[in-house]
Amino acid sequence: MTLLTESELRQVAEAIDRIERDTDAELVTVLAGQADDYRYIPLLWASLVSLLLPGALLFFSGWLSAWQLLLVQWLTFIVLAVIFRIPSLTSRLIPRSVRHWRACNLARRQFIELNLHHTEGGTGMLIFVSEAERYVEILVDRGISSRIDNGAWESIVADFTGKVRDGQVLEGFLGCIEACGSLLKQQVPATHERNELPNHLVVLP
Template identity: 50%
Template structure:
């Protein structure tokens, strides 16, 4: 019964397990949104689980080969700092802008129409 109360649930479930579940959800969302199906393998997902203070940026192969994990991690760390302060909106804004800067440098925009919609998905 205690596990049904969210604040108690988050205190009782080990942090490692919470983050493993969030990471699994991030990968599921990447596939469900079809981000792996773009022509140039250029899909990017910014996954945020506010309760766990978990953020992950998943990039398809076409982008991942150009941007090292350390650069994504610095964006994630900045976003998590915003989450801990309760400033989710500013965290999103800065993370999206930073991702945009990385993409512009490594995978420049083309005249083609976006293959995927740019929108927020709440699970």
């Protein structure tokens, strides 16, 4: 995981400050280390393999007693449950769709918990990153979505996702904030000075 230093966190906050001077949008950034601990994944795979292995042994050996099959199942489950808890292995066992589903759910929870749906004029905007899942999403409230089509964010998200994949989280945030700022300045320009939500980067473990 790429941890941002205090100096880098300040750079993100300063970037948000700069773009909010030119727009009514209330921008919040969230960096999550991981969307889920996936503790169930090693157990799920260990259970699956331990259930299938006896059938394979019976097919190739021709005969095994009931207690031998049970012993093989238990030993297989215990050994694999331990091995599959190695982080590098666990990450390979999680389907991409599951990783993105968990990250997507966390992004929406953060949008609600940070009160982005209660801003004046519905101009809340969330830039969410879950680093372990290499997942980036931009969520906006009705006041922004009514003026900017959701497709406008796709290239920004794609560029940011590539930087997260390369471990360039800070560069990704700064580039994303700048690109979003250009769109917001045109479509959701500032009408009065306000700052309803914190500008610092919210970091989740």
